[in-house]
Amino acid sequence: MTADVGTGLIALGAGLAVGLAGLGTGMAEKDVGAAAVGAITENPKMFGKAMVFMVLPETIVIFGLVIAIMAIFVM
Amino acid sequence: MFRSTGKKGNYAYTSARVKAKKSKLLREEDYNKMLMMSVPEISHYISDAGYSREIADLATRHSGLDLLEYATYANMAKAFRSILLASTGELYDMVLAYLTKWDFWNLKVVLRGKSYGLAADQIREDLVPAGKLQEDSLNKLLAAGTIEDTLAVFSAMAHVHFPTEILNSYKDTHSLGDIEDYLVKVYYKNLLELFGTDTRPSLIFRNYIRSEIDVLNLETVLKLKAGGILGEAGMKYYVPGGIEIDEKLMLQMLTAPDMKTLEGSVAQIQIAADIKGVLPTNPTMQEIVAAMKQYEIGLANSVAHMYPLSVIPVFDYMIHKENEVGNIRMIARGTESGLDRETMKTLLVM
Numbered sequence: 001m002t003a004d005v006g007t008g009l010i011a012l013g014a015g016l017a018v019g020l021a022g023l024g025t026g027m028a029e030k031d032v033g034a035a036a037v038g039a040i041t042e043n044p045k046m047f048g049k050a051m052v053f054m055v056l057p058e059t060i061v062i063f064g065l066v067i068a069i070m071a072i073f074v075m
Numbered sequence: 076m077f078r079s080t081g082k083k084g085n086y087a088y089t090s091a092r093v094k095a096k097k098s099k100l101l102r103e104e105d106y107n108k109m110l111m112m113s114v115p116e117i118s119h120y121i122s123d124a125g126y127s128r129e130i131a132d133l134a135t136r137h138s139g140l141d142l143l144e145y146a147t148y149a150n151m152a153k154a155f156r157s158i159l160l161a162s163t164g165e166l167y168d169m170v171l172a173y174l175t176k177w178d179f180w181n182l183k184v185v186l187r188g189k190s191y192g193l194a195a196d197q198i199r200e201d202l203v204p205a206g207k208l209q210e211d212s213l214n215k216l217l218a219a220g221t222i223e224d225t226l227a228v229f230s231a232m233a234h235v236h237f238p239t240e241i242l243n244s245y246k247d248t249h250s251l252g253d254i255e256d257y258l259v260k261v262y263y264k265n266l267l268e269l270f271g272t273d274t275r276p277s278l279i280f281r282n283y284i285r286s287e288i289d290v291l292n293l294e295t296v297l298k299l300k301a302g303g304i305l306g307e308a309g310m311k312y313y314v315p316g317g318i319e320i321d322e323k324l325m326l327q328m329l330t331a332p333d334m335k336t337l338e339g340s341v342a343q344i345q346i347a348a349d350i351k352g353v354l355p356t357n358p359t360m361q362e363i364v365a366a367m368k369q370y371e372i373g374l375a376n377s378v379a380h381m382y383p384l385s386v387i388p389v390f391d392y393m394i395h396k397e398n399e400v401g402n403i404r405m406i407a408r409g410t411e412s413g414l415d416r417e418t419m420k421t422l423l424v425m
Contacts, residue, residue, distance in 0.1 A: 031087040031384070038091030038161075046095070 010075055014068035021064025028057035084166025084276065086384040092161060093392035096154065099125060100399050103425050109406050110416045117407050118143050126150045141200065143407045147400045148203050152177075154396055155205040158389055169280050169386040171207065172269050173393070175233070178206035179258045182229050185216045186251050189225060208232060226254070235261055253311075260314055263288055267316050279385045282318065283378055289317035289346050290374070294367040296328045300337065301360050306330055319344040346370075361422065368424045372398060398424050 036050035101124055109117050121143070122130040129146035137145055155177075159170050181202050188198030195217045202213055212232050219225040222245060226237050237257070244253040266284050270277035291314055299309045309329040313322065320328075324340070331337040334357065341347035353366045372394055379391035402423050409419040 034085060034087035035091035038088040039095050042092050042095030042099075 010071050014071040017064045017067040017071065018061070019064075021061050021067075025057045025060045028060070029054065032057060082164035084162060084164040084169075084386075086166060086276075086386075089158065089162045089166060090384060090388040093158060093389050096158075097392045097395055100395055101402070106402060106406065106423055106425070109403070110410075110419055112410070114140050114143060114407050114411055117403070117410070118146070121147070121403060129153070140407055140411050144200050144404060147403050148201070151396055151400045152203050152205040155393060158392070162389070165274070165276055166386055166389075169270065169276070170389055172266055173386075173390060174206045175265070176206065176262060177203045178208045178229075178233055179262050181206065181208060181213055182216065182225070182233075183251075183255055183258065185213075185225055186222055186254065189222060190249075190251060222251075256312055259291070263291075263314050263316055276385055279382050279387060283375075283387055283390065285316055285318045286346075286374060286378075287371070288314050289320045289344075290367060290371055292317055292320045292325055293328075293341075293346060293350070294363065296325070296337070297354075297358065297363045297367075298360060299329065300331075300334060301358060301363055305332065319346055349373075365422065365424055368398065372424065 032053055036046075036054050039046045040050055101121075105120075105124065109120060112120060118130055126146055129149045130142065133142055133145050133149065155174060159167065159174060162170050181204070184201045185198055188201075198217060199213075204210055204213060208216070215228050215232070216225055219228045223242065226242070229235065230237060235258075237254070241253050241257050245251065263284065267281060270280050272278050272281060295309065295312045299305075299312075306329060307326065310322075310326060313325045315322065324344070327340045328337055331340055338347070338351075350366060350370050353369055355362055358366065375387065375391040375394045379388040381387075402425075405422055406419055408414075409422070
C-alpha cells in the first residue's frame with residue numbers, strides 16, 4: 001500500500017486535533033474534578049451539579065474529534 | 076519550625092470544600108432567632124446547625140453555658156484541623172503556619188488563667204486545639220507551675236525564643252502585656268519569614284498577611300485614641316510588615332492630637348477609606364472592635380473572590396467560622412448574664 005505525503009499530513013493533523021484537545025480537556029478536568037469531589041465531600045446533594053460541571057470540559061474533545069473527522073473524510 | 080513539603084497544593088479541592096463549609100454557616104436570621112432563646116435552647120439550636128457531635132460528646136460532662144462554650148471551640152478546632160488534613164503541599168504549609176495563631180492564643184489563655192489563679196479545667200474551657208500544639212502539648216502547658224515555666228515549656232515545643240528583657244519586664248511588673256505584644260509580633264514575623272515572594276501562591280499569602288497587619292495596626296491606633304492615649308508610647312504595639320502602614324505613618328497617626336488630624340494623616344491609605352463608612356465619628360472601643368472585625372471579614376471575602384484557587388478562601392472560611400463561634404458565645408453569655416437583646420444585637424458581627 002502506498003500513500004502520498006498529503007494523506008500522511010492529514011492523518012497527522014487529525015491525530016493532533018484529537019490529542020491536543022484531549023490534553024486540554026484533561027488539564028481542565030483536573031481542577032474541576034478536584035473541586036467537584038471537595039464539594040461532594042461536604043454536601044453529597046451537590047453530586048448532580050458537580051457532574052454537569054465535570055462533563056463541560058469534555059466538549060473540547062468533541063470539537064477536536066469533529067475537526068479530525070472533517071480532516072479525514074472531507075479534505 | 077516548619078518543613079516545607081515543596082509540592083504544589085490541592086487548591087481546587089480544598090477551596091471547594093471550604094466554600095461548601097462556608098455556605099453552611101449561621102446567617103443573620105439564625106442569630107435573630109437565637110437572641111430570643113435561653114442557653115439550653117441555643118445549645119439545641121446549634122446542635123441542628125452542625126455542632127451536634129460536640130454537643131452530644133460533651134453533654135455527659137458539662138451543661139448550660141459550659142457545654143456550649145466547650146462545644147463551640149471543639150467544633151471550630153475540629154473544622155480547622157479537617158481543612159489542614161485535607162490540604163497538601165505548599166497549601167498545607169500555609170494553613171499550618173496560619174493555624175499557629177491558635178498556639179499563641181492558647182498560650183495567652185493559659186498565661187492569663189494562671190495569673191488569675193484559675194484551675195486547669197477552667198482554663199481548658201477557652202483553649203482551641205487547632206494549631207500545632209494538640210491536647211497533650213496543651214496539657215503540658217497547663218501542668219507547668221509558674222508563668223516562667225509555662226513560657227519555657229512553650230518555647231521548647233513551639234521553638235519560640237523569649238528575649239530576656241520580655242521575661243525581666245514580667246518579673247518586674249507581673250503584667251502579661253509585654254509578653255502578649257511580643258507573641259503577636261513573633262506570629263506575624265514568622266509568617267512573613269516563612270513565605271517569600273518567589274512563587275505566586277506564597278506572594279498572595281504574604282500580601283494577605285501584610286493587609287492583616289495593617290488592619291491590626293490601625294485597630295491599635297483607634298483603640299489607643301478611644302482610650303485617650305496619645306504619643307510615641309503606642310509605638311511598642313506596632314507590628315512591622317504591613318503594606319500601607321509603616322513605622323513613620325504609625326508614629327504620625329499616634330501623635331495626631333484628635334480624630335480629625337488622624338483622618339487627615341491616613342487619608343491617602345486605602346484601608347482608612349474603606350473603614351470610614353463603617354466607623355462612627357467618635358467611636359467607642361466596642362464599635363472599633365466590631366468595625367475592624369467587619370472590615371477583616373469583608374477583606375477576606377473580597378480577596379477570596381479575587382484569588383479563588385489560593386489559600387485565601389481557606390482563611391476566609393476560618394475567619395467566618397471564628398466569627399460565628401464568637402457570635403454564638405456572645406449571645407449565650409449575654410443571655411446568661413441578662414444582657415438586653417438590643418445591646419447584644421449591636422455586638423453581633425455579621
